[in-house]
Structure formats: C-alpha cells, structure tokens
Amino acid sequence: MTVRKTTPLPIDLDYLRQVLVELLDIPSPSGRTDHVQQYVGERLSALGIPSTLTRRGALSACLPGPRETGADRAIVVHTDTIGGMVKRLKENGRLELKPIGTHSARFAEGAHVRIFTDDLDRVVTGQVLPLKASGHRYNEGVDLQGFGWEQVEVRVDEPVEDIAGLRALGIDAGDFVAFLPNPTVTPSGYVKSRHLDDKAGVAAVLAALKAMVDAGVKPAVSAHLLVTVTEEIGHGASHGLDPDVAEIVSVDAAVVAPGQQSREHSATLAMGDGVGPFDYHLTRNLASIAREHDVDLVRDVFDYYRSDVAAAVEAGAHARVALLGFGVDATHGHERTHLEGLRHLAQLICLYLQSDLVFPEWDAEPEGDLADFPSLAVQPASADGPREGPIGIAQSA
Structure with missing residues (x-):
C-alpha cells in the first residue's frame, strides 16, 4: 500500500470549541434541521467553500483537488440529533412523548426541553419528568416505578391543566x-453535553477543513x-x-464503554459495526x-451501531466505506x-x-479486470511456500 506524502497541519482548537458549542446550542432533532444546516453552510462560506442543499435537507460541499482523477472521496457527518415528538396531549395538561431516534427514557428524565x-x-419550554415525580407524595413508589417512554411526561412551563389549555398554547x-x-467545557478539556453525537464530529470536520484552507493545502x-x-x-447518507465518490469516510461518535477500546482522548477507527465490517483496504490505509x-488512534468494533455509510451502501453507493x-x-x-x-480526529x-x-x-473507474486488481497480500498455499496471484491470493505452482 502506497501512502502519498502528507503533512500534519495545526488544528485551531479555539475554533473547534466555538463551533461545537454553537452547534450544540441549535436544536436539531431529526426532522427539524433547517436552522443547523444554515449555520453549517455559513461556516463553510466563511472558509470560501460553497455548498448546496438537497430537497431533503442534506448539505453538500466540495474542496476541489489539484487535478481530475475520475474518482473523488467524501467525508460524511450528520447534524440531526435524537429528540422527541408530541405523541398525545394528556388530560392533566402534560405531554406524552414519542422518541425520535433510539435512546432511553432513563436519560430523558429531568431533561429541559423546547x-x-x-x-x-412561539417556543414553549418544559421538562421531562417521571409520572411519579414527587418523593413527598409517592415515597418509595418513586424508586419502584419502572422506566420507559410510557413512564415519563413533559411538564409544560405554562399555567395549563388540561388538553384545552395545551391547544390554546x-x-x-x-x-x-x-x-x-x-454544554460544558471543563478546564481540563472535557466536553459534557447531550448531542455530541454528531455535532462534535461536525466541529472536528470543519476544523480540519479550516486547517486545509488556512495552510493553502x-x-x-x-x-x-x-x-x-x-x-x-x-x-443517513442515502442520497446526496x-x-x-470512490471512498466514503463517515465521522461519528465512538463508543466508550466496558468491552470497547475507544477512549475520549483518542480518535477511533471502527473496523466493523452492527451492520458488518468496513472496507478492508480503506481501514488499513x-x-x-x-x-x-x-x-x-485506536481500533474498535461496535455491536449496536449504525452510521451514515450503512444507508449509503444500502442505497447503492459504489464506494469503499470506513468510519x-x-x-x-x-x-x-x-x-x-x-x-x-477531537484534535487527533481533525x-x-x-x-x-x-x-x-x-x-x-x-x-x-467503478469496475475493472480482475487480473488488474492491486495485489496486497500473500497467503501460504503449499509446503513449497506462497506464490502471489493476480489479486494477492496465493496460488500453488
């Protein structure tokens, strides 16, 4: 495998931090993302990178290379986040929620919402509470209540006690x-917030593009x-x-948890996820x-995980993919x-x-002759030793 000469570039961490906090402050649950896409487009424009928007709201931009090669690459990130939708107006003047995306009501309890x-x-504020929220009323019942979306409700920050009052709002x-x-950025550099997935990835990519533009590379x-x-x-990346594009690299959250190798201070290269393995050659590159x-950089494999590139491949993208x-x-x-x-990632x-x-x-080209496929590996085939074949598969003499 041949690696073209590359040069490390300085990453503007102040820029990355500012962009990340500003992204986090823009609500963008899946299905309501116009504002955050406008913000990203303005950031790209400030870097001199034009962008366009698809009918479905995906934003596309390009940093042109020095020559036409017949094959490009793509970096894919997402600005949508998990969230909720009003499922039902309740008789007590509160709201039943349906989750947007996959997340547990356990972490929704106590969340402030818009x-x-x-x-x-008009934007109405509120807070997600368990159905049994008062220790002085339910005593041990607070701890005995189960968890799930049917066990929580949104208390609206308005004087409302019934369905009619909600409709009036x-x-x-x-x-x-x-x-x-x-969001909170600690003096030691930790970033604590909901929705780091994937707004931290967007900030890292924008910081990387800024480094390229600033250096004239x-x-x-x-x-x-x-x-x-x-x-x-x-x-995800099912269109746009x-x-x-011959190579697609998705940038997204890596799982830090028992049984995983990902760490908060490192970048992660995913070798496989819940959909399957990523491209052998691109990951090794x-x-x-x-x-x-x-x-x-650490390598990791995720069990319950799906990214933009899964949707791209399922939609027919003819490209190598990595995460x-x-x-x-x-x-x-x-x-x-x-x-x-984030600095290592950028x-x-x-x-x-x-x-x-x-x-x-x-x-x-999207396809070629089997005999011309680059040879990378040699595998033993007999007691006489390996002999490399046209696609790197050992053949016996």
Missing part, C-alpha cells in the same frame, strides 16, 4: 420536542462533504453523494496514515468527550484528505 409549535414565533400531536444540551483528490439530517432515524504521523470516530462516554445519554480526542482527517486514494488508478 416544544416547537407551528407558530414559529398551539401545542398539538406531531410537534417537535428538543432536549436542551447544557489542496486535497489529493476532490474531497466532498456531505452533512446529512436523518442519520438518527436510519436514512456525488457519483464520482487510515491506520497506516495515523501510525506514520503519530496520531493517537472514524471520537470517543464518547455514555452515548445517547449524558455524553462526554475530550478536546484532545488531524487525521487533514492527513487523509492529503493522501491518495487507496488504489488511485484502479478506483478511477
């Missing part, structure tokens, strides 16, 4: 409910950016990718780039990551964009 009515000039079934993130091949808005509900430049991540503790809950891990993205495709000539 309820978006059809009146764009303009609230109805189908209104979006955004969980407020409450062009990517080896044209690098597309696709910012999706339905990853949390499974659609340029047909010339990313690992090689990280080793060459001392990027702190880079930033370590997040308590994913889809009370999340936490670290600026150092640096690796810069290095990757400067490198050649895994197979620059082979991947310039």
Whole structure:
C-alpha cells in the first residue's frame, strides 16, 4: 500500500470549541434541521467553500483537488440529533412523548426541553419528568416505578391543566420536542453535553477543513462533504453523494464503554459495526496514515451501531466505506468527550484528505479486470511456500 506524502497541519482548537458549542446550542432533532444546516453552510462560506442543499435537507460541499482523477472521496457527518415528538396531549395538561431516534427514557428524565409549535414565533419550554415525580407524595413508589417512554411526561412551563389549555398554547400531536444540551467545557478539556453525537464530529470536520484552507493545502483528490439530517432515524447518507465518490469516510461518535477500546482522548477507527465490517483496504490505509504521523488512534468494533455509510451502501453507493470516530462516554445519554480526542480526529482527517486514494488508478473507474486488481497480500498455499496471484491470493505452482 502506497501512502502519498502528507503533512500534519495545526488544528485551531479555539475554533473547534466555538463551533461545537454553537452547534450544540441549535436544536436539531431529526426532522427539524433547517436552522443547523444554515449555520453549517455559513461556516463553510466563511472558509470560501460553497455548498448546496438537497430537497431533503442534506448539505453538500466540495474542496476541489489539484487535478481530475475520475474518482473523488467524501467525508460524511450528520447534524440531526435524537429528540422527541408530541405523541398525545394528556388530560392533566402534560405531554406524552414519542422518541425520535433510539435512546432511553432513563436519560430523558429531568431533561429541559423546547416544544416547537407551528407558530414559529412561539417556543414553549418544559421538562421531562417521571409520572411519579414527587418523593413527598409517592415515597418509595418513586424508586419502584419502572422506566420507559410510557413512564415519563413533559411538564409544560405554562399555567395549563388540561388538553384545552395545551391547544390554546398551539401545542398539538406531531410537534417537535428538543432536549436542551447544557454544554460544558471543563478546564481540563472535557466536553459534557447531550448531542455530541454528531455535532462534535461536525466541529472536528470543519476544523480540519479550516486547517486545509488556512495552510493553502489542496486535497489529493476532490474531497466532498456531505452533512446529512436523518442519520438518527436510519436514512443517513442515502442520497446526496456525488457519483464520482470512490471512498466514503463517515465521522461519528465512538463508543466508550466496558468491552470497547475507544477512549475520549483518542480518535477511533471502527473496523466493523452492527451492520458488518468496513472496507478492508480503506481501514488499513487510515491506520497506516495515523501510525506514520503519530496520531493517537485506536481500533474498535461496535455491536449496536449504525452510521451514515450503512444507508449509503444500502442505497447503492459504489464506494469503499470506513468510519472514524471520537470517543464518547455514555452515548445517547449524558455524553462526554475530550478536546484532545477531537484534535487527533481533525488531524487525521487533514492527513487523509492529503493522501491518495487507496488504489488511485484502479478506483478511477467503478469496475475493472480482475487480473488488474492491486495485489496486497500473500497467503501460504503449499509446503513449497506462497506464490502471489493476480489479486494477492496465493496460488500453488
């Protein structure tokens, strides 16, 4: 495997931190993402990178390479987050919730929320509470109550006690409910917030693009950016990718938990997830780039995980796919990551964009002759030893 000469670039951590906090402050549950996409487009425009928006709300941009190669690459991130939707107006003047995306009501309890009515000039606030919320009323019953979305409700911050009062506020079934993130950056560099998945990834990618632009460094091949808005509900990068894209790298949260190798201070290279393994050659190429430049990168495999690239492949994307991540503790809950891990991730993205495709000539076309496929591996075939075949598979003499 040949790795094109690459140069580490300085990552503006102040920029990354600012962008991350501003992204977190914009509510964007799947299905209500116009505002956050506008913000990302404005950030790209400030870097001199134009962007377009698809009918379904995905944002597309491109950092052109120095030459036409017939094959490009893409970085994919998502701005949509988990959230909720009003399922039912309750007789007690509170709201039943339906979750948007996969997350537990256990972590919703106590969350401050914004309820978006059809009146764009009115935002109603509230808080998610268990049905038995008063220790002075229920005593031990508070601890004995089960958990689940049927066990919580939204208390609205208005003088309302019935369905009629809720309707008078303009609230109805189908209104979006955004969980407020409450972001905090500690002096030691930890970032604590809801919705780091995937807004920390978006901030890292924007910081990487800024580093490329500031240094006047062009990517080896044209690098597309696709910012999706339905990853949390499974659609992800199912549309919006340029047909010339030969490599797709999704950037998303990596799971920090017992039994996982991901860490908050490191970047993560996912080798496989709940859908299956990622591309053999592209993952090894990313690992090689990280080793060459001392990027702190760990490898991991995830059990209950699905990313943008799964939707891309299922939609027919004819490309190699991989996943880079930033370590997040308590994913889809009370999340936490670290600026150092985001810095390593942004640096690796810069290095990757400067490198050649895994197979620059082979991947310039969507298909080719089997005999021309690059040879990478030698496997023993007999007692006489291995002999490399046309695609790296050992053949006996």
